[in-house]
Amino acid sequence: MSVSKKGSYTTIPVIDLFAGPGGLGEGFELLEPGETKFRISLSIEKNPDAHKTLRLRSFYRQFTRTRIPEDYYSYIQGCIAFETLAQRNPQQMSAADRIAWCAELGQVPETEVDERITHSLPPGKEWVLIGGPPCQAYSLAGRSRMSRVWENNPEIKQKDKRHFLFKEYLRIIGKHSPAVFVMENVKGILTAEMNGESIFSMILRDLKNPCSALSEKRENPPKYKLYSFVNGSAEKPSLFHDIASDPKGFIIRSEEYGVPQNRHRVIILGIRQDIDVQPASLKKTHGKVSVQDAIADLPALQSSVSLRSSKTAEWEKTIQGTPDNCSGWNMQISDGVRDCMKKHSDSLGRQSIREQLPSSRTVSEYRSFVRDPEIRNQCNHQSRSHMASDLQRYFFAACFAEAGGFSPKLKDFPKQLLPTHRNVDEGIKTSKFADRFRVQLRGAPSSTITCHISKDGHYYIHPDPQQCRSLTVREAARLQTFPDNYFFEGTRTTQYIQVGNAVPPLLALRLAEIVAQIMEKVNG
Numbered sequence: 001m002s003v004s005k006k007g008s009y010t011t012i013p014v015i016d017l018f019a020g021p022g023g024l025g026e027g028f029e030l031l032e033p034g035e036t037k038f039r040i041s042l043s044i045e046k047n048p049d050a051h052k053t054l055r056l057r058s059f060y061r062q063f064t065r066t067r068i069p070e071d072y073y074s075y076i077q078g079c080i081a082f083e084t085l086a087q088r089n090p091q092q093m094s095a096a097d098r099i100a101w102c103a104e105l106g107q108v109p110e111t112e113v114d115e116r117i118t119h120s121l122p123p124g125k126e127w128v129l130i131g132g133p134p135c136q137a138y139s140l141a142g143r144s145r146m147s148r149v150w151e152n153n154p155e156i157k158q159k160d161k162r163h164f165l166f167k168e169y170l171r172i173i174g175k176h177s178p179a180v181f182v183m184e185n186v187k188g189i190l191t192a193e194m195n196g197e198s199i200f201s202m203i204l205r206d207l208k209n210p211c212s213a214l215s216e217k218r219e220n221p222p223k224y225k226l227y228s229f230v231n232g233s234a235e236k237p238s239l240f241h242d243i244a245s246d247p248k249g250f251i252i253r254s255e256e257y258g259v260p261q262n263r264h265r266v267i268i269l270g271i272r273q274d275i276d277v278q279p280a281s282l283k284k285t286h287g288k289v290s291v292q293d294a295i296a297d298l299p300a301l302q303s304s305v306s307l308r309s310s311k312t313a314e315w316e317k318t319i320q321g322t323p324d325n326c327s328g329w330n331m332q333i334s335d336g337v338r339d340c341m342k343k344h345s346d347s348l349g350r351q352s353i354r355e356q357l358p359s360s361r362t363v364s365e366y367r368s369f370v371r372d373p374e375i376r377n378q379c380n381h382q383s384r385s386h387m388a389s390d391l392q393r394y395f396f397a398a399c400f401a402e403a404g405g406f407s408p409k410l411k412d413f414p415k416q417l418l419p420t421h422r423n424v425d426e427g428i429k430t431s432k433f434a435d436r437f438r439v440q441l442r443g444a445p446s447s448t449i450t451c452h453i454s455k456d457g458h459y460y461i462h463p464d465p466q467q468c469r470s471l472t473v474r475e476a477a478r479l480q481t482f483p484d485n486y487f488f489e490g491t492r493t494t495q496y497i498q499v500g501n502a503v504p505p506l507l508a509l510r511l512a513e514i515v516a517q518i519m520e521k522v523n524g
Contacts, residue, residue: 008033009036009037010035010036011037011038011039012036012125012127012519013041013120013121013125013127014028014038014039014041014127015040015041015042015043015044015117015120015127015128015130015172016040016042016043016130016131017105017129017130017131017132017169017172018045018105018131018132018134019043019044019050019131020050020498020502021057021488021499021501021502022053022502023482023502023503023508024131024132024184024502024508025040025043025508026057026482026505026508027504027505027507027508027509028128028130028509028511028512028515029061030369030512031513031516034516035516035523036516036519036520038512038515038516040058040061042099042101042120043058043100043101044105044116045102045103046103046104046107048102049489050490050494050498051100051101051102053487053488053489053490053498054100055096055097055099055100056076056096056489058096058099058100059072059085059089059093062095068485069088069089071084071085072485073375073376076485077376077377101116105169106168110171114175117176118176121176126178126179126519126522126523127178128179128180128181128182128515129169129172129176129178129182131169131183132183132184132503133165133168133169133185166183166185166203167206167213170206170210171210173207173224173270174213174214174218174222177222177272179271179272179275179518180270180271180272180275180518181207181224181268181269181270182268182270183207183268183270184267184268185265186266187251187264189266190248190250190251190266200266201247204247207224208224208225209223209224210222222272223272223273224270224271224272224273225270225271225272226268226269227268227269227279228249228268228269228281229267229269229282229511230249230250230253230281231250247266251264251265252264252265252266252267252282254507255288255289256284256285257282257506257507258365258506259481259504260288260290260291260293260366260445260446261445261446261447261449261504262446263449263504264448267511269515275518275521275522277518277522279514279518280514280517282514285362286360286361287361287362287363288445289362289366289445290441290442290443290444291440291443291445292442292463293363293366294478295471295475295478296442298381298472298474298478299378299381300466300467301381301382301472302315303315303383303384303386303391303468303469304383304386305318305385305386305387305388305391306385306387316348319345319348319391319392321392322345322417333400333414334403334404336403337396337399337400337404339403340402340403340465341396341399341465344395344399344465345395348466366481366506369483369505369506369509370482370484370506372483375484378474379474379484379487380473380474380477380488381472381473381474381475382472382473382492383467383469383472384457384469384472384492386457386469389417391468392417393413393419393437394437394461394469395465397437397438397439398439398461398464398468399465400412400439401439401463402442402463402465405441407439407440407441407461408437410434410437413437419436435459436458437458437459438459438460438461439462439463440460440461440462440463440471440479441463446479447460449476449480449499449500451500451501452500453496453499453500454493454497454500457470457471460476462475473488473495476499477499480504480505481504481505481506482502483505486505
C-alpha cells in the first residue's frame with residue numbers, strides 16, 4: 001500500500017458524517033503528530049448553521065496553530081465581516097469550502113456522495129470514517145415525544161428515517177471500506193426496539209457485515225471486528241461478541257476522561273477484519289474536572305430582565321426582591337440558605353468571589369486544551385435575558401446549592417417561587433420533573449449538556465449567585481471542551497443546539513490516540 005508522508009509522519013484522511021459543528025473531527029485534527037497525523041478530508045452536515053461553523057473551523061485548520069492570521073480573531077470577535085475574511089484569504093477559504101459540505105445524507109443522490117468521498121481520498125490510501133447518525137429517534141426523550149404518534153400509526157415508525165439513517169453510514173462503510181470507523185450515538189439506542197428486536201443488536205450485526213446487511217453483492221466485501229473503547233483492560237479491550245450480553249459495555253462516561261461533564265454516550269470502534277491489530281482501551285484520568293475548573297476564569301456577566309430595561313439597577317432590584325416576594329417563607333428554608341441569600345443580596349453587583357483551587361494534572365491538561373492566549377474578548381459569551389420570576393428562582397436555587405452542596409428539587413422551593421406550570425404538582429410529589437431548575441455545582445462535573453439548553457436555561461443555572469443567570473454558549477462549550485477559538489455560527493439558539501449535540505473534542509482526542517495506534521500498525 002502506498003503511504004504519503006508529510007514531514008516525518010503519515011497523514012491519514014478522515015471523513016466525518018453527520019458532523020454537527022465538528023466536535024469529533026476536532027479531536028482527530030488536534031492530535032499531535034507522532035507517527036500519524038489525521039486530516040479531515042470531508043465533513044458532511046445538513047444544518048446550515050452547523051455547516052457554517054464547520055467551514056470556518058476548516059478555514060482555521062488551513063493554517064498552522066502558531067500562525068493563525070489576525071483576520072481570524074478579528075472575525076470571531078466581530079471586528080470584520082465574513083466576506084472580508086474570505087476576500088483576504090481566498091486560497092484557504094476555497095479549501096474550506098471543498099472540505100465542509102452542506103448536504104443531507106439520504107436525500108442527496110448516493111452517486112454524488114460517493115463521488116465526493118472518492119475525490120477527497122488519495123488513491124490507495126487507508127483512511128478513517130467517523131460520526132454518528134442523528135439521535136432523536138434513539139433517545140429516550142425522542143421516543144417519548146413520538147410514542148403517541150407511533151402507537152396509532154405503526155407504519156410511521158417503520159418509515160421514520162431517523163431510525164434508519166445509520167444505514168447511510170453503513171452504506172458508505174460497505175462501499176468505501178475504511179480501515180477503521182468510529183460511530184457515536186446516545187445511550188438511548190441500547191433500549192430502543194423495532195418489532196420487538198433491539199435496534200442496537202441490529203446495528204452491531206449490520207456493522208460487522210455491511211454489504212450483507214444491505215443485500216449488496218460485492219467481490220471481497222469488507223467485514224469488521226467491533227470493539228468497545230472502554231470495556232476491558234487498557235491493553236486488551238473486549239470484542240463485540242464478548243460484551244453482546246451486556247451492551248452497556250459500549251458506554252463511555254466522559255467525566256472519567258477529563259471532560260467536565262457527566263456525558264454518557266455509546267461509541268463503537270470498528271476495525272476491518274483483514275487488519276490484524278489489538279486496540280488499546282481508554283485510560284481514565286487522575287481526578288475529574290469540575291464546573292469551577294472549567295468556567296470560573298471566564299468574564300463574569302449579568303443577564304437582562306425580559307421585557308424590561310437592561311440597566312443593571314433593574315436587574316439587581318429584581319433579584320433583591322426575591323425575599324420580599326416570599327414574605328413569611330423563612331420557616332420553609334434552612335438558616336444556611338437564608339444566610340447565603342442575604343450575603344449575596346447585600347453584595348449583589350460586586351466582583352464575584354472566585355475560589356482558586358489547586359490544579360491537578362487533569363485540570364491543567366484541560367485548561368491548556370481549551371484556552372487561547374490570543375483571545376482578547378471571549379466569543380459566544382453573552383448572557384440571554386430572563387423573566388423576572390425566573391431570575392428570582394435562579395437566585396434562590398444558586399444560593400441553595402452553595403449552602404447545601406446540591407441543586408434543589410421543586411419540593412425545596414418556597415411556594416411563592418414555584419412556577420404555575422401544569423407539571424409542578426407532579427414534580428413535588430414524584431421524581432418526574434422534580435429538578436426543573438438545576439444548578440450546575442461548582443465542585444463537580446456538570447450534568448449533560450444537551451440541545452435543550454437552547455429552549456431555556458432552567459437546567460443550566462450558573463453556580464455563582466452573583467451572576468444569577470443561565471450558562472452562556474461559551475460556558476456550555478467549555479463544559480463540552482471546545483477550544484475558546486472555536487466559533488459557533490448562527491443565532492444564539494442554533495449555537496446552543498450545535499454545542500449540545502456535539503461530541504466533546506477532548507474526548508475525541510482520546511479516541512484519536514487509540515485510532516492512531518491502530519493506523520500506525522496498518523501503515524507499518
